[in-house]
Amino acid sequence: MKFNDAYIIVDEKNFLIILRELDDLPKDIEIDALSYGEQQELRPVKNVLLEWQLELNEKGKEALEELKKQVIIEDYGATPQKVGRYYLSQRRLETLAGIIEKFTIS
Numbered sequence: 189m190k191f192n193d194a195y196i197i198v199d200e201k202n203f204l205i206i207l208r209e210l211d212d213l214p215k216d217i218e219i220d221a222l223s224y225g226e227q228q229e230l231r232p233v234k235n236v237l238l239e240w241q242l243e244l245n246e247k248g249k250e251a252l253e254e255l256k257k258q259v260i261i262e263d264y265g266a267t268p269q270k271v272g273r274y275y276l277s278q279r280r281l282e283t284l285a286g287i288i289e290k291f292t293i294s
Contacts, residue, residue, distance in 0.1 A: 196274040209235040248291025
């Protein structure tokens with residue numbers, strides 16, 4: 189699956205990454221007043237893939253867990269237990285794509 193957006197959900201039950209393929213933002217939306225997260229939420233969703241649907245080997249699963257922790261701690265200054273939604277930056281999306289490419293079971 190192609191994806192151009194991903195975020196991590198942390199709540200009482202989950203520490204999960206969600207990958208999405210988003211379409212373009214509708215042209216009638218004023219993006220200047222919107223945060224990155226708000227812009228992403230207003231883009232139509234073409235496809236969704238949950239972390240557990242990825243067919244990663246053990247090293248891939250470990251790399252994915254490490255990436256999730258890095259995003260939350262380094263990019264957001266939070267703890268991995270802090271409830272929230274954490275969007276991956278373009279750099280982190282590229283890292284995620286590399287993990288999927290390298291560690292997918294074929």
